[in-house]
Amino acid sequence: MTPVDETSLPERILDAAEGVLRRYGADKTNVVDIAKSLGMSHGNIYRHFPSKKAILNAVAGRWLQVLMKPLEAIAADSDRPAAERLKAWFDCLRAAKRRKLRDDPELFLMHQYIVENEREMVAQHLAALHGLVQRIMADGIAAGEFRPELDPADAARAFLLGTVAFHHPVLVMQNPPTTDHDAELVFDLVLAGLRAQFA
Template identity: 45%
Template sequence: MAPTPETLTAERILEATEEVLRRHGPAKATVVDVARALGVSHGSVYRHFRTKAALREAVSKRWLDRTSRALAGIAADSGRDPAARLRDWLAALFEAKRRKAGDDPELFATYMVLTDESGGAVAEHLADLVGQLTRIVRDGVESGAFAVPGPAETEARALFHATGRFHDPCYAREWKRPGVEDEFEAVVELLLRGLAAR
């Protein structure tokens, strides 16, 4: 039975949109397709998302937020050693991005297109990730585990960029290469040695 407009939620629309994008791709997927998948009129979808662009931005944000939420617990665990937290956080980011690229390549390709369109969602996501890294670096400095020359946020941003090859989607093809895990470990070890208090 088709849902009534009262039971139609933004979350249900986003779930349906994700399925429609998986089936049709970003070039062919329409709001009408999403409405059809939900058994409602396209006007019902527009009551939740005023434009197709707003719907696509919300889908991108939802996708990016999954990664942020998965990492937030590691960043917030201030009872653990900062070096271990940093290692785990970077490894979790790498694994999350690899899983997204490898488990559902069609949807990953779709999201690559959508995130190119969704500058606001991407900027917010990157700021959140750098903020999480900043917390780890700041905790490391405060505990005496890390000695950094600049503000924690500057150092966190440098760490994020230094590991970009292992989380920036433009490198997704390289993530399947034999030996990439060893390369990742070598970079992380180098960074941790650089951060360590003497």
């Protein structure tokens, strides 16, 4: 039995790649440098990843996974009111994107590249986000918080499309940036649209 407390080589390759990406940016990153920072020959990298692109995608995918965790937690917390969860979910997503842009601009740029060029990966990620929002919507409708005639899938899609200004990387990077006030404005309007109208 192999001791597994050491992180696996694929993982360490991704760590190394992330480091190189952060330092030099996506353009100047090459497989030889990644290998060098691990003290191995670059040929060996290809025993674990089929291509440089695959490495970069895996780095991005890992970030998306990290991003998802707190969003999943919020979506799963069925005890809180749906409106509250939806707000928390939205704030969490928005904050994560903004933080990434501020702290890891090079990696954020890669994120943008992927959104523009790796449709399959983006589609998967969007489907995952959609699933989470749909769950909140379904809970809200079931609890009578949201309008009963809403379809949870449609409502989730409308929500994600309506708030795209605050999480699509191109728009998050845009200057001048959207403000917290803008986010509230849009969220409140959409939330009002979801809410049940009491007689």
